[in-house]
Amino acid sequence: MSSGRETQSIKPPETIVPPLPRSEQLTRMESRWASSRPTLATATRTKYKGLIQGFLDSAERFVSREALVVDGKNLSYRELRDSAAAIARTILDREPESFPLAAILASRSETAYAGVLGILGAGKGYVPLNPKFPVDRTGKMLALSGSRVLVVGREAFGQLPRLLPEIDRSLTVILPDCGDAAELCAAFPQHRFVSSRQMSEGAGFAFDIEVDSAAVAYLLFTSGSTGEPKGVPIHHSNVRAYIEYISNRYEVNERDRFSQEFDMTFDLSVHDMFVCWERGACLFCVPEKSAMLPAKFIRDRELTMWFSVPSVVALLSKMRLLQPGCFPNLRFSLFCGEPLAAAHAQHWQEAAPNSIVENLYGPTETTIAISHYRWDPSKSPQECLNGIVPIGWMFAGQQCRVVDHERSEVSETGELCLAGSQVTDGYWNNREKTRRQFVRFPENRETLWYRTGDLVKRGENGCLYYLGRIDHQVKIRGYRVELQEIEVVLRKASQAEQVVAVPWPVVDGSADGVMAFVSGVSKIDELHILNRCREALPDYMVPRKIYWLEEIPLNDNGKMDRKKLAKLLEGA
């Protein structure tokens, strides 16, 4: 591979089968390439390239500027482009007519970023998978996506021996960090493996692709109430609308230095990468350990753009790491994913006196964020409701409407519905869910609205305030979680008749974790249940503790009384 990265071999079981001789590989691939696609260096600029367009433009304009700092390496736009090109070309050579999506299992590494760009560069949408998630869940996401190509980073090699047997269809597994995949070939003959030495050459690849604006740019999975993750496809047109609006709003330029704090399975990472690369700026991947207390990282890297969930402010504040003026270089500080406490907004503003602080709001279905509120120390404290910063006003061109339970528009409090160029049109292969959440109103059948399930209040000046959920979805450290999904796993693991997951503790409208209650069994083995949960659920969804109750308290409607259970926890 052209980037000359260090490679390693993976050592799972069984005997070694020699790979196809390199010369033969290349001949076959080159002839296929030559017959199907010209390796031109004459990319026509009129072709619509969707999400990757801004990166490609910047790579032409700012060839040697730094594009990415990750894992101790600094990559220029040219280097990152070449790295992505090798992956893109390998995908096209190996799977020329395949499925429109490809998956990437990597995190906070060169391969993670080059993989996303490489998949897009091959004209496909990317499906981010998380090496920190349980293999079961990753396997489900991979299967549901239908991807036939999987790009894997070194940090996820440990998962492969458990993940690959779970996948029924034959995969092409691309391993840019692995020099020799012979052992994997032998152990999993149903799949095809491409080691770094077998990958196509990136240099000279012109990214001469054209995508449909309605094609999927990325497919993310969110928690689903039935126990299965739910796929949210975002189209190129949706995400281009976001990136163009935000790049202009924040006047992003090539001198900017962006944080990259979110996991790629969280859609806010799309903002970090593609708003940054849109204008030739540099992306700084926050290492796993720095992510919890990133103050030193922000200062050392002289970041100008910060984006995280508000929980980070709470942790830094608790550790006295938000001293006045400690982040003088920040131009913009953005928070999204959970309610932002007014006290935290003000505290951050004092730490970053030269920064504009904004609260962003938006479900995954509406592409990263769709409304904003700019913090103004002189008047914002009076505009907050219950100590929480408003979610503000819609991005220009996007629409909202607040409706009651009969879907009639109301003037003040109700469910928030959203429409516009950023809003996707349904869930991935899930008609029933799509029908329920994506609706049309009688007076204008043309516009498709997404029902958010978020309860909001509209102020007199049109400012929106988030009040909570109309269902059992919660946010845990910014991650969207359907409590029923946890309960499905709990029920199976405990064999209990009744199980309830309760977000706990909740501070400033945001939950740190989950506690569980079970009833209807004579005894429970807490460790066993928790282990089963850990096998099926990502970390933030695993209950911290499981309480056994003789009876689950019921409310007046005969439903399980979650409020009473939360009260029990307060007293525990």
Added chain:
Amino acid sequence: MTVAMSEAQLVDLVINWVRSNHRPGYSPNGEISADTDLIASGLLDSFGIIDLIVFIESQSGCQIDLTDVDPGEFCVVKGLCRITLRNRQN
């Protein structure tokens, strides 16, 4: 914690706290040592580390200044104890 508490004693204090406050499902079975990385091992998450620091502060009566500390250092039992002792001396 007494003023005379050594690094070894502080390490014991931390290990004992981790034994009773680690994340559910991560059974340490006695193998937590001074070299254990509390995050990489999965024993604590970021919130757990903060709780541990608060505990150490309450026991030592001194505030731990993490302003210029490398996160790689304070995630390891020994590193966190050394930072605490450095803070006490300052």
